[in-house]
Amino acid sequence: MKISCRYCSSMFEDTLEKCPTCGAPNALVKRSVADQPLTIEEFKKWYASKGLPPSEVTRFFIGRDYREPKAFGIYRDENTDKFIVYKNMADGTRNIRYEGTDEAYAVNELFNRLKQEILEQKAAALRKRSGR
Numbered sequence: 001m002k003i004s005c006r007y008c009s010s011m012f013e014d015t016l017e018k019c020p021t022c023g024a025p026n027a028l029v030k031r032s033v034a035d036q037p038l039t040i041e042e043f044k045k046w047y048a049s050k051g052l053p054p055s056e057v058t059r060f061f062i063g064r065d066y067r068e069p070k071a072f073g074i075y076r077d078e079n080t081d082k083f084i085v086y087k088n089m090a091d092g093t094r095n096i097r098y099e100g101t102d103e104a105y106a107v108n109e110l111f112n113r114l115k116q117e118i119l120e121q122k123a124a125a126l127r128k129r130s131g132r
Contacts, residue, residue: 001013001014002014003026003028005019005021005022005024006024006027007019007022007024008021008022008024010022012026013100013102014026014028014029015029015100015102015105016029016102017029017104036108036111037107037111038103038104038107039103039104039107040062040063040074040075040076040083040103040107041063042107043062043063043074043107043110043111044062044063046111047060047062047114058114058117059071059072060072060073060110060113060114060117061073061074061075062074062110063075063076065077065084066088067088067094068088069088069089069090069091069092070088070089070090071086071087071088072085072086072087072088072110072113072114073085073086073088073110074086074106074107074109074110076103081101082099082100082101083098083099083100083101083102083103083105083106083107084096084098084099084106085097085098085099085106085109085110097109097110097113
């Protein structure tokens with residue numbers, strides 16, 4: 001979605017951190033917390049630092065165009081230089097959650113989905129332990 005710069009009034013994508021015309025910051029962009037990765041490489045390091053299981057177990061593929069069913073992932077398409085965030089459905093179809101040039105935005109899309117999945121898994125394990 002395009003927004004108007006509050007300083008120079010030019011239109012630009014709302015995912016950009018600053019106006020490409022005048023360089024003014026985009027006040028709407030707030031996408032990071034203390035240890036949140038902003039690049040695919042940072043995301044890979046974050047994933048490894050948390051001791052998470054291999055991608056084949058979690059079904060989250062960082063930096064890979066994985067084509068098998070039931071998977072989430074992010075990669076940079078070398079032909080278009082765009083970042084692709086995807087979800088492969090059980091029936092083999094693919095939903096593109098993001099396709100664009102903003103790597104931090106793309107990483108944020110998958111990072112938030114992974115964090116949601118971790119919370120859901122922890123809640124399920126807690127319910128199982130408590131017998132509910």
